[in-house]
Amino acid sequence: xAADSAKLFLVPTPIGNLExxxxxxxxxxxxxxxxxxxxxxxxxxLLKHLSIATKLQSHHKFNEHQTxxxxxxxxAAGKSVALASxxxxxxxxxxxxxxxxxxxxxxxxxxxxxxATAFVPALINSGLPCDRFCFEGFLPQKKGRxxxxxxxxxxxxxxxxxxxPYRLLKLLEQLAEALGGSRRASVSRELSKLxxxxxxxxxxxxxxxxxxxxxxxxxxxxxxxx
Numbered sequence: 001x002a003a004d005s006a007k008l009f010l011v012p013t014p015i016g017n018l019e020x021x022x023x024x025x026x027x028x029x030x031x032x033x034x035x036x037x038x039x040x041x042x043x044x045x046l047l048k049h050l051s052i053a054t055k056l057q058s059h060h061k062f063n064e065h066q067t068x069x070x071x072x073x074x075x076a077a078g079k080s081v082a083l084a085s086x087x088x089x090x091x092x093x094x095x096x097x098x099x100x101x102x103x104x105x106x107x108x109x110x111x112x113x114x115x116a117t118a119f120v121p122a123l124i125n126s127g128l129p130c131d132r133f134c135f136e137g138f139l140p141q142k143k144g145r146x147x148x149x150x151x152x153x154x155x156x157x158x159x160x161x162x163x164x165p166y167r168l169l170k171l172l173e174q175l176a177e178a179l180g181g182s183r184r185a186s187v188s189r190e191l192s193k194l195x196x197x198x199x200x201x202x203x204x205x206x207x208x209x210x211x212x213x214x215x216x217x218x219x220x221x222x223x224x225x226x
Contacts, residue, residue, distance in 0.1 A: 008075055008082075008099065009028050009083070009111050009113065010082075010091065010110070011028055011029060011115070012025065012114070012115025012116045013043070013046060013085065013116065015117075018049055021046075026050055029050070030050075030054060031080070032054060032080040032082040033080050033081065034055050035054050035081075035083075036083045039060070042087075043056060059071070064095050071099060075108045075109075076107075089112070091112075092119075092135075118162070121191055123158065126158075126200065128222055128224050129157075133160060136160060145174075149174055155226060160221070162219075165215040168210055168219055169207060172185075181202060181203050183203050184201075185200075185201070187199045187220070188220045
């Protein structure tokens with residue numbers, strides 16, 4: 001990669017189907033001096049699949065506060081660095097914000113490639129209005145969870161949540177209690193994978209469905225606004 005291309009590249013990676021990697025993402029991952037990975041095993045598997053031998057370095061929520069200054073200095077010195085999360089676009093419920101902010105503060109160039117993000121296909125597949133929406137990501141697991149849900153009672157836009165399969169039923173029940181069991185919603189899981197599924201209905205119907213059928217895989221919950 002040319003010297004004038006020294007910058008931080010945020011590279012979206014497939015959320016499931018490896019064919020969803022873009023040609024541009026492949027080129028950047030191959031040409032940069034260093035790839036920062038949320039999990040070097042996951043990104044290492046992807047790079048091996050793509051026959052890419054670029055050096056990998058761990059960069060995750062537990063060490064990013066200690067490493068962002070050094071990485072920004074590395075780029076300022078002329079190196080090109082790519083940041084990749086386990087799946088989807090860095091910074092969206094994944095590490096990335098702190099590094100981007102640090103680079104911008106230090107005058108280091110940042111470029112985000114377009115690509116996979118789980119909530120977009122889930123929103124479109126939901127059948128709910130997608131012209132205006134709010135992305136809530138993962139709600140707090142304990143402290144602040146109920147108050148956050150209560151604050152959404154007046155939200156008129158379509159709402160999007162990420163959740164683990166282990167807490168999905170709890171989320172649906174809490175949303176039904178706060179917003180009403182008749183509120184329309186959808187649950188998408190295993191997006192882009194072999195067993196991709198979107199279940200639509202009211203919050204009460206979805207809660208009943210996943211009481212009877214244990215969910216598997218990471219899920220995206222889309223809920224109609226008021």
